[in-house]
Amino acid sequence: MSEPLLSLRDVGRSFGALAAVDGVDLDVAPGTLHALIGPNGAGKTTLVNLIDGALKADRGEIRFAGRPIAHLPDYARARLGLARTYQITSIFPASSVRDNVLVAVVAASGRTWRLWRPMVRDAAACARALALLADVGLAEQAERPAGTLAHGQQRQLEIAMALAASPRLLLLDEPMAGMGPEESADMVERLRALKSRHTILLVEHDMDAVFALADVVTVLVSGRVLMTGAPDAVRADVGVREAYLGTGEDAA
Numbered sequence: 001m002s003e004p005l006l007s008l009r010d011v012g013r014s015f016g017a018l019a020a021v022d023g024v025d026l027d028v029a030p031g032t033l034h035a036l037i038g039p040n041g042a043g044k045t046t047l048v049n050l051i052d053g054a055l056k057a058d059r060g061e062i063r064f065a066g067r068p069i070a071h072l073p074d075y076a077r078a079r080l081g082l083a084r085t086y087q088i089t090s091i092f093p094a095s096s097v098r099d100n101v102l103v104a105v106v107a108a109s110g111r112t113w114r115l116w117r118p119m120v121r122d123a124a125a126c127a128r129a130l131a132l133l134a135d136v137g138l139a140e141q142a143e144r145p146a147g148t149l150a151h152g153q154q155r156q157l158e159i160a161m162a163l164a165a166s167p168r169l170l171l172l173d174e175p176m177a178g179m180g181p182e183e184s185a186d187m188v189e190r191l192r193a194l195k196s197r198h199t200i201l202l203v204e205h206d207m208d209a210v211f212a213l214a215d216v217v218t219v220l221v222s223g224r225v226l227m228t229g230a231p232d233a234v235r236a237d238v239g240v241r242e243a244y245l246g247t248g249e250d251a252a
Helices: 044-052 074-080 097-109 113-119 123-135 151-163 181-194 207-213 231-236 238-245
Strands: 006-015 018-028 033-037 059-064 082-085 169-173 199-203 216-221 224-229
Touching (some): 006 044, 018 044, 018 216, 018 224, 033 044, 033 207, 044 074, 044 082, 044 169, 082 151, 123 151, 151 181, 181 199, 181 207, 207 231, 216 238, 224 231, 224 238, 231 238
Parallel strands (some): 033 199, 033 216, 082 169, 169 199
Antiparallel strands (some): 006 018, 006 059
């Protein structure tokens, strides 16, 4: 059995008296889509913040590709191959769709920002940006201002920007948030294609999407892992259904 790409042991983070993440163990195997689900306030986004370095853990060990990373800042973790999208869309709305991705390509290349102007004339960089847009289904929208895209397309653009760094692990924090049924169905197909080439940790409240995509599901409740297992086993578990799936609550 291969070593986990991402491994957490007894990871915790408190805010005052509130233990938002409380002794979490988690392994994400390479080549899988691992979904993290749970009710409101379960600690899902806090846990992702601890993984990518936006927050520091109070305790525990976080290892990425066998290397301890809990002491590293977020930019250093990104250089090791962690890339993330966020619940709230974050793009440059006045710039073209292509140029949004080109910014990410420039950043991933390590070139300084004073070289931005020549980069828009760099055929290789532009080709890379267009290839990433094709991966998420936005190649035909390349010249549009990003702010004119539909909400679901903006989420696709964010994923393209995250992919610019050729990450070893892609952290997706509710990529279907705010989408209608058609947009969600389209995103599921996009992620299905991406999971064949990328290891993904997916935080998502859309249970139809989770069970259509995930190889492994971890259920987080009150900052603790309730269960990790195959999607069918998680869906059938009485404790999971009582804690989350059968409550009718969303998992934002």
